[in-house]
Amino acid sequence: MLNESLSKSLNDQLNFELYSAHVYLAIAAYCSGESLDGFANFFMVQAEEEKFHAMKIYKFLNDRGQRVTMAGMDTPNNEYSSILDAFEHAYEHEIEVTRRIYHLSDLALNDREHATMQFLKWFVDEQVEEEAMFDSIINKLKRIDKDSNAFFMMDAEFALRSFTPPAL
Ligand SMILES: [Fe+2]
Numbered sequence: 001m002l003n004e005s006l007s008k009s010l011n012d013q014l015n016f017e018l019y020s021a022h023v024y025l026a027i028a029a030y031c032s033g034e035s036l037d038g039f040a041n042f043f044m045v046q047a048e049e050e051k052f053h054a055m056k057i058y059k060f061l062n063d064r065g066q067r068v069t070m071a072g073m074d075t076p077n078n079e080y081s082s083i084l085d086a087f088e089h090a091y092e093h094e095i096e097v098t099r100r101i102y103h104l105s106d107l108a109l110n111d112r113e114h115a116t117m118q119f120l121k122w123f124v125d126e127q128v129e130e131e132a133m134f135d136s137i138i139n140k141l142k143r144i145d146k147d148s149n150a151f152f153m154m155d156a157e158f159a160l161r162s163f164t165p166p167a168l
């Protein structure tokens with residue numbers, strides 16, 4: 001049985017994962033507006049991943065006999081000065097997600113809630129990948145000119161990104 005405060009914090013994280021999807025859809029819309037369909041696809045796929053993260057927590061809370069509740073959402077940032085600016089925003093967002101996952105892990109550790117600690121380990125590993133991915137794209141974007149062939153090649157490469165949800 002999860003204690004109430006840990007259960008509420010997991011439910012908050014479920015809602016924050018959905019907010020992350022919202023943040024990435026707003027960035028996708030910015031990219032679409034710039035006619036950069038590959039970058040838009042990259043962020044649409046990212047949004048799908050975030051929804052999958054939310055559903056992982058949804059299932060876990062249900063499995064532990066907890067009642068999930070949905071919350072309202074803040075308006076994400078819809079305007080960016082460049083693709084680099086959008087990726088930097090995404091990277092900052094992932095750093096905030098990591099901070100929240102670590103906080104949740106601390107709560108689970110305090111409660112000696114081993115099943116939740118085990119469950120959160122997947123998210124800890126995922127955040128390492130998320131931060132590394134955005135960091136590496138930002139480094140590349142900083143090196144290329146926004147009207148260069150390399151930039152449009154990146155757009156074409158990101159058009160191929162897809163997401164097949166694994167089992168929850
Ligand atoms: Fe996530």
Ligand SMILES: [Fe+2]
Binds near residue numbers: 020050094097130
């Ligand atoms: Fe993420």
